[in-house]
Amino acid sequence: xxxxxxxxxxxxxxxxxxxxxxxxxxxxxxxxxxxxxxxxxxxxxxxxxxxxxxxxxxxxxxxxxxxxxxxxxxxxxxxxxxxxxxxxxxxxxxxxxxxxxxxxxxxxxxxxxxxxxxxxxxxxxxxxxxxxxxxxxxxxxxxxxxxxxxxxxxxxxxxxxxxxxxxx
Numbered sequence: 001x002x003x004x005x006x007x008x009x010x011x012x013x014x015x016x017x018x019x020x021x022x023x024x025x026x027x028x029x030x031x032x033x034x035x036x037x038x039x040x041x042x043x044x045x046x047x048x049x050x051x052x053x054x055x056x057x058x059x060x061x062x063x064x065x066x067x068x069x070x071x072x073x074x075x076x077x078x079x080x081x082x083x084x085x086x087x088x089x090x091x092x093x094x095x096x097x098x099x100x101x102x103x104x105x106x107x108x109x110x111x112x113x114x115x116x117x118x119x120x121x122x123x124x125x126x127x128x129x130x131x132x133x134x135x136x137x138x139x140x141x142x143x144x145x146x147x148x149x150x151x152x153x154x155x156x157x158x159x160x161x162x163x164x165x166x167x168x
Contacts, residue, residue, distance in 0.1 A: 104144025104151030
C-alpha cells in the first residue's frame with residue numbers, strides 16, 4: 001500500500017505544479033490588465049498637470065452625433081439652487097455659451113450657425129425632464145416637472161448670444 005500512496009501523492013503534486021504553471025503563464029500572457037492598474041500609477045505631479053490642462057474641445061453642434069441622455073450633463077454638481085425660486089437667472093460662460101436656472105433645473109445653451117443649441121440640462125433633485133427640443137433651431141426648450149409643478153426654459157439667439165424667451 002505504500003507504493004500506491006506514494007504514486008497518488010506524486011501524481012497529485014505533479015498535477016498541482018502543472019496547473020499553477022499554466023495559471024502563471026496565462027496571467028503573464030494577459031498582462032497588466034488583470035494584475036495592475038491600467039495605464040500605470042501616476043505621480044502627484046502628473047495628476048496635477050492633467051487636472052490643470054483645459055478639457056478637449058468637442059464640437060457641440062454635430063448633427064450626426066447621438067444625443068446624450070435626457071438628463072444632460074450636470075452643470076451644478078453641488079445640487080444647490082443658483083436662483084431664487086420662481087425666478088430665472090442667466091450667468092455668462094465662455095463665448096456665446098450661457099447657463100440658465102429655474103426652480104426645476106439648469107440649462108446650458110449656445111448659439112451655433114443653425115440657431116440656439118442646448119449643450120446640457122440638469123433637473124434639480126425631485127424633478128425630471130418631461131420634454132426637450134435641443135436644437136439647433138430658432139428656439140430650443142426643456143421642461144422640468146416636479147413637486148412645485150412644471151418649469152419650462154425656452155431659449156433663442158439674440159445677437160449671437162442665447163437669451164431666455166419671455167411669455168408674451
